Amino acid sequence: MATVIKNGLIISPEKSFRADILIEKEKIKKIGKNLSTEECRVIDATDKFVIPGGVDVHTHLDLDLGNYRVVDDFYTGTVAAAFGGTTTIVDHIAFGPKNCSLMFQINKYHELAKDKAIIDYSFHGVFQHVNEDILEEMKKLVREGITSFKIYMTYENMLTDEEILKVLFKAKEVGVVIAVHAENNGAVEYLREYYVQKGNNKPIFHARSRPDSTEAEAINRMIYLSEIAGYPHLYFVHVSTKKGLEEIIAARKRGARNIYCETCTQYLTLTEERYLGEDCEGLKYIMAPPLRKKEDVEALWEGIRNDHVDVIATDHCPFKLEQKLQGKDDFRIAPGGIPGVEERIEIILTEGKKRKIPLENLVSKLATNPARIYGLYPKKGIIEIGSDADLILLKENKKVISTNNRHGAGDYTAYAGFEVDFSVDTVIQRGNIIIEDDKLLVTKGAGLFIKRETAKYPVR
8 A cells, every 4th residue: 555644844955845755665656745645544744854764874783792792683773773763774794704705794694684674784894804805705795785895994803004905996996985994003002001001991091092193093094095096985984083074174175085974973972071980880981982072072063064074873882781891990891882773863863953953964964975875875865756765754852862762682871861852753664664653563574685886876
């Protein structure tokens, strides 16, 4: 049966307007005034906002770190995402066994997600070593719909500058996006050891051991390596600092191309004072990069206002408090990551409204831009005729976020006590209502793997 959404205020990146939406066979069929409702299911959206289903291109579900595993698998994690208005994720996968192929982990994640995810999903590939076979394998994965790959400039499986250049040259040839975790590994490792040897093992030294310069230097270096390779599509994940953003802005001004900037909810709302909480409270917020200062938060919001920031994601990576407390005597032991996939849209719309940032701007960063950059557009991320009918109905009413009204497997939320002005009322994926009246209406495994294209509609 066809569905008509009546009388909603549609928020798109270009403009907002009041209209009806006709949905047939999982797609948006018509957008207009006074659409016929004969033989249609009618959803009344009077006094509600209608926005594209959220696209979160930075999650870590079922992530195995060896000593720890995140608590959300592809069922509980996508349930949380759906309740928060996100209808598509692209997951950053874990490292595999030493010397494994790119396809090895992709195949593993297909097994982890199949029959569990309730929303649509894809994966980023991940590099942990580089040779000619691995580089050639990128072409094969593109045919399988995997059109982005992540590299790390820190951690055990970081790439050297030489390896990064090899990846960038191949990315330019193949047309894929390279996502990069940019931190100066040498500085971080030295400072972590330096502080702990001096007895500075409390959570605040997690932040001090990863200062803003470690992010800015790595971003700068990565951009110049990209220039050498002819500017393939380069995407900086979780940019957290004013200095880091300034490096991106400066590079664009001097002519650097195809550089995309992502930040996350936590870097727009929380500051490093959280690490000063008593009774190990600060361990809740251990993540990399760490929380920053107020000036960094405001610089990132200004970047959103001026379109220097392209995407707002989450880096959703939840652990139980018990796991976090393993770092009570040494901050380095606590697993890094916080939940956030459910909170993103409601918090960002609320905080953006306080700063008088138009909803259209925010929707572009929550849905449209990530879809465009990562090969999901125009199937996802936009309300247009022919697009998937992935839609959220939002109502404007106040709600306080607490652990009790979360839907993931974690036992805390980093945003407890936040009062939001928007709440997700109805979530529709491919024309099917999956959330309504705070109830889950879809069966486990209803989500589909989405084969992505190379970046045909980039935002830069």
